[in-house]
Amino acid sequence: MKESDKTEIIIESVVAVFFYDQIKATIESTLKELDVKNVIVVVEDKGALDYTIKSRLISAIKRMK
């Protein structure tokens, strides 16, 4: 995750065929919840549940700050 001039979400997931939209929605809602804009988020997922993806994103945001 890093700062950028616009928000971009890149998802690499072993279950992308089935869950791409759900993963993207989780990332978007978490960014919105924490009022984070203009970042590039790269997701490397191996089939995690939503709360895990959300948790890892929160950690990345807090560490970036």
Place this chain on the structure above:
Amino acid sequence: MFRSLLFIPSNNPSMLQNADIFSADGIIFDLEDSVDISEKDNARNLLMNYFNEGVNYPSLIVLRINPVDTEFFLSDLELLKTKKVKYVLLPKTDNRSLVVLDKYLCLYEKEFKLNEIKIIALTETTNSIIEINQIAKHKRVEGILLGAEDLCSELEINRTNKGEEILFARSKVIYACTANNIIAIDTPNTLIDNEELIRQDCLNAKNLGMKAKTAIHPNQLEIINKVFSPSKNEINWAIKVIKEKNKNVNKGAFSVEGKMIDKPLLMKAEKIINKAKSYHLI
């Protein structure tokens, strides 16, 4: 009432995801030793979201926080707001750390309208063994867990499966717990693939008076549950004792299988029946 508690590293999503299907009576979500210092925040975030947004949870949740004198202690307590934690496992418990934790638990319970959170005291230093009677008397402490690895490290002695080197500490935990009607919990065994040695270790602990044991791997749970449950023979004996007591209501002593039964043995039978019911064995 519990006989087995399984440690799970809180930074491991797959373990969290399966936490409710292990055969442990309770799960200890660990934020301390099994989580690297660089991953404390990650583990805490994961656990927070799991508690808030997971679907199924273990029936008994214990949270091992970091010690009160670390920078992580107050952040770890934030997890109590999820209202999922029944026990806090306090590392390196002594009288001072118990007072500090109790103060914060009082604040959290009041501020966030939580049910009373109990403490399992992890006694893993020589000082905690020396102070164990006071620790056991504390109103929040419902169990004491012996942490033999740290204790032996401090004493500069080697751990063995036979456990002669921890006989004194085990006995201190058992007597302090029994005298104060709280649960004596045995130290985990680091062996994960030698069933016979694990069984021997469990039997050693049980025969001294331990009432439960911690596990660090799911493989250990079946043996722990079996050893720390009443046996079929014990249950059958206890049922006979209770039946005979009901036939001899006004008698102080009566006989079962040719042996005299009086108050201490009646109490023993009642405890066996309670355990058997609690563990769904009858």
